[in-house]
Amino acid sequence: MEYRFNRDCWVESSFDGFLLEHYAHPPGETVRGSHHPQPVASRIDTAQRFFADRGESIRAWPSIAALLQRFRDCSDHARAMMRRLGIAEACARCDRIEPHGSCCSVGLEEKIDTMILVVNLLIGVELPKTGTRPDSCFFLGPEGCTLFARHMLCVDYLCPDLEKSFPPTRLHAMQIAAGDEIEALFRLGEGIKRACRIAGR
Template structure:
């Protein structure tokens, strides 16, 4: 079988993330651990975003990426995104694009910057040489500390989502197996509480 192209691979990951969201999204959002860690991740993302905006980076980065192939939002960087990180974006309410909007750039880049909230390590941590030179060292240190907190919160959320998915897929597998062994009875009949006679 032929290996899919880079563009095809990212769209496979997007499709798989959407499938997981459709199948497990509500259950993941109702999982107390996942819900708590997603909130912590959102809060950490908001802190990093606020700092970048206050430092004037957000507008500068969006302008750089939209005007020409920027040094960070290049075509191919989306290879770092797997179905779980994309699923987390869906759980956070992001609309993941179906097509590349800006030729020669990342699939997830739009005219105002990245369309995703939960982003790959490189996308969050990279600071281009031009911006790095323009910032004072203390600001760089503060920003990188916030980025580290965001990445850690993202890692924790990702681990919780992976664990919850494994548990749910195992439960679904057990339900299917028990239903097939029971013949004509449905899964609901097998697992509905029965009343004592």
């Protein structure tokens, strides 16, 4: 079963603007008047430039280290629950047999902002240089998502068929685990922004 999401909504934060101004282009170039996200390859490049400049210093902050560990723990718990409930296998099976693939369809990568990419770099993920399948999300690889930190939609969404297959108690437990992962990622992102502000950006 395939369900596609709204790809046209993008809210640019002040941190996005900061990254665009300082890391998106070589010195001397500026970005003006754009209210659309960078192409995914440019966002990856921006995240890598930011990480090369500030990654190690940010990771050394005790508060960031604690937030990173909290996020890892929450994500590991949510993923383990998905495996136990058979969600991961169901999504992989859908991707194999459905004509249009799984819900991880082309365009979903537009939801992945630069902050999420920065978090992946802080965790040690090697960001892909190219997508592997033109009909799917840029970050969908042969073994599933190539990202550790993902957009909240990727974490929380279950298609109607899967929702119907679980009793309410299991669905509730999965939603709690997903919510914990989403909250931990949000708090980590806010911590990174705070570290940049304190350092004077």
